Amino acid sequence: MAKVKRSPWLLHYDGSSCNGCDIEVLACLTPVYDAERFGIQNTGDPMQADILLITGGINAQNQAVVKQLYDQMPRPKVVVAVGVCACTGGVFKDTYNILGGADTTVPVDIYVPGCAARPQAIIDGIVKAVELFQMHMDNHEEFLKNPDEYMRKNHPEVELKKGDE
Amino acid sequence: MNEIFNPENKLEEINHEKLLRKVLVMKNKNMRLAQMCAAFVEGKYELSYSFADDETYEMSTLRLIIEPDTAIPSITEIYPYAFFYENEINELFGVNVKFINHDYNKKLYRIDAESPFVKKEDK
Amino acid sequence: MGKRSVVPFGPQHPVLPEPIHLDLVIEDEKIIEAIPSIGFVHRGLESLVTKRTYKEMTYVVERTCGICSFMHGMAYCEAVEEVMNVEVPDRGKYLRTIWAELSRMHSHLLWLGLLADGFGFESLFYQCWRLRESVLDVLELTTGGRCIFSVNKIGGVLKDLDEDMTKAILQTVDKVEKELEAIKKTFLFDYSVESRLKGVGVLTKQQAHDLGCAGPFARGSGIKMDMRMRGYDAYKDLDFEPIVSEDGDGYARCYVRTMEIFQSIDIIRQAIAKLPAGEFGVDVKGLPKGEAFVRVEQPRGEAVYYVKANGTQYLDRMRVRTPTFANLPGLVETLKGAQFADVPLLILAIDPCISCTER
Numbered sequence: 195m196a197k198v199k200r201s202p203w204l205l206h207y208d209g210s211s212c213n214g215c216d217i218e219v220l221a222c223l224t225p226v227y228d229a230e231r232f233g234i235q236n237t238g239d240p241m242q243a244d245i246l247l248i249t250g251g252i253n254a255q256n257q258a259v260v261k262q263l264y265d266q267m268p269r270p271k272v273v274v275a276v277g278v279c280a281c282t283g284g285v286f287k288d289t290y291n292i293l294g295g296a297d298t299t300v301p302v303d304i305y306v307p308g309c310a311a312r313p314q315a316i317i318d319g320i321v322k323a324v325e326l327f328q329m330h331m332d333n334h335e336e337f338l339k340n341p342d343e344y345m346r347k348n349h350p351e352v353e354l355k356k357g358d359e
Numbered sequence: 360m361n362e363i364f365n366p367e368n369k370l371e372e373i374n375h376e377k378l379l380r381k382v383l384v385m386k387n388k389n390m391r392l393a394q395m396c397a398a399f400v401e402g403k404y405e406l407s408y409s410f411a412d413d414e415t416y417e418m419s420t421l422r423l424i425i426e427p428d429t430a431i432p433s434i435t436e437i438y439p440y441a442f443f444y445e446n447e448i449n450e451l452f453g454v455n456v457k458f459i460n461h462d463y464n465k466k467l468y469r470i471d472a473e474s475p476f477v478k479k480e481d482k
Numbered sequence: 483m484g485k486r487s488v489v490p491f492g493p494q495h496p497v498l499p500e501p502i503h504l505d506l507v508i509e510d511e512k513i514i515e516a517i518p519s520i521g522f523v524h525r526g527l528e529s530l531v532t533k534r535t536y537k538e539m540t541y542v543v544e545r546t547c548g549i550c551s552f553m554h555g556m557a558y559c560e561a562v563e564e565v566m567n568v569e570v571p572d573r574g575k576y577l578r579t580i581w582a583e584l585s586r587m588h589s590h591l592l593w594l595g596l597l598a599d600g601f602g603f604e605s606l607f608y609q610c611w612r613l614r615e616s617v618l619d620v621l622e623l624t625t626g627g628r629c630i631f632s633v634n635k636i637g638g639v640l641k642d643l644d645e646d647m648t649k650a651i652l653q654t655v656d657k658v659e660k661e662l663e664a665i666k667k668t669f670l671f672d673y674s675v676e677s678r679l680k681g682v683g684v685l686t687k688q689q690a691h692d693l694g695c696a697g698p699f700a701r702g703s704g705i706k707m708d709m710r711m712r713g714y715d716a717y718k719d720l721d722f723e724p725i726v727s728e729d730g731d732g733y734a735r736c737y738v739r740t741m742e743i744f745q746s747i748d749i750i751r752q753a754i755a756k757l758p759a760g761e762f763g764v765d766v767k768g769l770p771k772g773e774a775f776v777r778v779e780q781p782r783g784e785a786v787y788y789v790k791a792n793g794t795q796y797l798d799r800m801r802v803r804t805p806t807f808a809n810l811p812g813l814v815e816t817l818k819g820a821q822f823a824d825v826p827l828l829i830l831a832i833d834p835c836i837s838c839t840e841r
Binding site for chain 1: 493495500501521522523524525526527529530533541542545546547548549551592595607608611612614615618627628629630835837838840
Binding site: 364398475 | 520529692700705706713718775784786788790799803807808810811840
């Protein structure tokens, strides 16, 4: 956590959760657990969000909504799946209307287990997400300073292709 | 101690032609439509219309057993808010309900599967 | 007359904790018509009866909703018990009542917080949720879980309360009662809260009856209906009266729910004082055959559970009619003629639980 320089915006979307994880996420943002002390701020606007928190599985109706929210977020973005339903589909996996976890629709970076996920676990997930977000930003800055060196160091395969041409 | 209201739940099996008349009787008794649900048992639909009285806590259910291809009339003319229930059984079970006041045409939940509560082989 | 336009509202919206979509037909700022469309949380939970045995279903049913989770499980178990003619021991009934009322307390505190958030009173929102945490703490102490705590089983409950636990519950309700007295003053007598709630979204008694509303929403309109009066579980031995308000506006609904928290505290005290000794659950053997309707009072109103069993491990049909499903027509009615700025508040006023509604 030491080198976190930015305060990411957090967007929460309730997929098809039972509300359990949902209210635990909200409880995390209220003073008792206060996830905001890690520098995050809740927002309702996907256009300015950096971290997407998804609770609940994906079904046919909200798939498009989740996809759209993800696309609307600026890069870099981090996706956290909160609760076992968002991870795998959970107890509803076998129903006709659940396609599975959040990773069926958008790439998920961090999985928070639990039914319902406990606030402590959610805070852990958020802290990891903040760190990951910072890492993405650092990489981006490094890339901007010296693109060639960055690519050689981190993505040698891309560099090779360039040489072939 | 409080007065306790715990009357037995009543259940009456009726013919689908008598449905509207029976529902009207319930309406005239000033009862509230508590729920409506369908079940698919042994190749037939079992519909339950439950009505509740808010003062005596009485609940009576009208049971309708129909063949899969039978159409039933909508009761939205009598209980306007029944449209949620009727759209639900129409979408999830494929029960043919005619003349619903706000017909969502099987688009209430907008699910992909067609009448998922009825197994294909039973049809 | 202004031009009419349709404004889509939801499913992702800052004020909505849960996804629901409304198409609002508005004329200038006034709402003419509201068309709800649901389905974003539809999971098809009822269809799992063909894949899970009737005992496993208890856990699935408890995940219908994370807020009134316990009462869903309780209603399901009661329905199966009725089918199988199982008599739950008295202690089991009392424990169910205590946990159910604790659930109601945390649900209503949650709602009060969301309402305060809805009209922009952030500090009040935080106060309610802080208070709610103490209820969750005692739930965690007694059951091990916070909002979904799965202590139901067919034939009773899974866990017992010892002396320390009942003492902790009593201490918590004392604390909540004291602090809620202070919060209550703001909710019921603060002029800025009154100005947002009084006369907003009025639903008369007749309308509420004609639209089949249930729970605090109906009681706020003067319908004296509370399923606990049926005397299921331990309610038959406890003394309480349904809380009713005649006004039918947002303020009345707020009043009903606030007072219901005090009522729950009172019921918990009575139940703990009368808590009988003995077994708290029986083992159930055999397979269910038959059908049953059970109605219980959840925080949001009357829930109807229907179970139809055919003598095998798997039920034929399990149906949940949740309170929000019954209250949606009432919501649409209150939205008509309202100001656009009041929409979030009116949606919150029915205490919507979308995941219950769509299952």
